[in-house]
Amino acid sequence: MNANARDGLNYFKTVNIQRLLNMIKVLGSYYLSRIVKKPIHCGMPISVSIEPTTSCNLRCPQCPSGLRSFSRETGMLEFDTFKKVIDELAPSLTYLTLYFQGEPYLNPHFLKFVNYASSQNIYTATSTNCHHMTIDKAKETVESGLNRLIISIDGTTQEVYKQYRVGGTLTKVIEGTKMLVDAKKSAQNTSLHIIWQFIVFKHNEHQIEEFKALAKAIGVDELGIKTAQIYDYENGSELIPENEEYSRYSKEEVIYTSGYSLKNKLLNHCWRMWQGCVFTWDGHVVPCCFDKDATHKIGNISTHTFKSIWHGEAYKQFRKSMLVSRKEIDICTNCSEGTKVWN
Numbered sequence: 001m002n003a004n005a006r007d008g009l010n011y012f013k014t015v016n017i018q019r020l021l022n023m024i025k026v027l028g029s030y031y032l033s034r035i036v037k038k039p040i041h042c043g044m045p046i047s048v049s050i051e052p053t054t055s056c057n058l059r060c061p062q063c064p065s066g067l068r069s070f071s072r073e074t075g076m077l078e079f080d081t082f083k084k085v086i087d088e089l090a091p092s093l094t095y096l097t098l099y100f101q102g103e104p105y106l107n108p109h110f111l112k113f114v115n116y117a118s119s120q121n122i123y124t125a126t127s128t129n130c131h132h133m134t135i136d137k138a139k140e141t142v143e144s145g146l147n148r149l150i151i152s153i154d155g156t157t158q159e160v161y162k163q164y165r166v167g168g169t170l171t172k173v174i175e176g177t178k179m180l181v182d183a184k185k186s187a188q189n190t191s192l193h194i195i196w197q198f199i200v201f202k203h204n205e206h207q208i209e210e211f212k213a214l215a216k217a218i219g220v221d222e223l224g225i226k227t228a229q230i231y232d233y234e235n236g237s238e239l240i241p242e243n244e245e246y247s248r249y250s251k252e253e254v255i256y257t258s259g260y261s262l263k264n265k266l267l268n269h270c271w272r273m274w275q276g277c278v279f280t281w282d283g284h285v286v287p288c289c290f291d292k293d294a295t296h297k298i299g300n301i302s303t304h305t306f307k308s309i310w311h312g313e314a315y316k317q318f319r320k321s322m323l324v325s326r327k328e329i330d331i332c333t334n335c336s337e338g339t340k341v342w343n
Helices: 003-012 017-036 079-089 110-119 135-144 158-164 170-186 205-218 306-310 313-328
Strands: 047-050 095-097 123-128 148-152 193-200 222-227 249-254 257-262 284-286
Touching (some): 003 222, 079 110, 148 170, 170 193, 284 306
Parallel strands (some): 193 222
């Protein structure tokens, strides 16, 4: 069995009868809402993201953590907050992303979070810049029960890598990955799926083939080629790649001027609003990972039950606005993912 098939099987193992019935409820209510143009919702989340921290060691120029540009506070998720979320959602939840903004490994409780979620038979995933990996930390990661580890590596030379991963060191990423691959082999672990992710920019698009060769040599399980989200894309950016295959944006030539537009059409529905949500480190519930600054806070797990938030009036109104005119919702205007699978 290849690595991708094993990864799929590991997810499938989390789906019991109760969770399957919940999936059917959520999917059915989503399509019914699209038909009647009203926010009908049955069931609980299938997958959620929980933010371990907003802190980060790098200064990536398109990331609010890197830019230190948040209007919300920077902090660390406490275990009690995490446990409250998992204990409420475990009966329905199959997939947990332990990442939103920031570098997860900066939170000293990070692997404790993973271990607790794994003990509830929840598939766990995260994303890291891999600058804090040690031999011991790699061993702990493998033993924690983590299922999917995405490692960002946006260049095959230090000169190219540092152009976006400002303050980063490519050799740390490579050595950290090798530690994880070796720890996985030593433990004969088949549940940890290691992905190298390459976000394509103009300055690194020429290194895609080199990236593939390097990944093969090191022995990661999967390669991820990802398009970049650019905040001010309308008038162009030096970060947008020349090859439109690797861009979320297409160039438009208009009389006297030129500009860029989002390839993805903003249709008036979004599966994400029905299947899951995001929790910030301090317990706020926000509708989507595109709400990086948590401007659309719908409730807080510290003061309310999640069920009361999920089926409450505020969430109902947000879903309704999505069905009426998605283009008027600010966090949707740069979205390339919300509906493409479900059109």
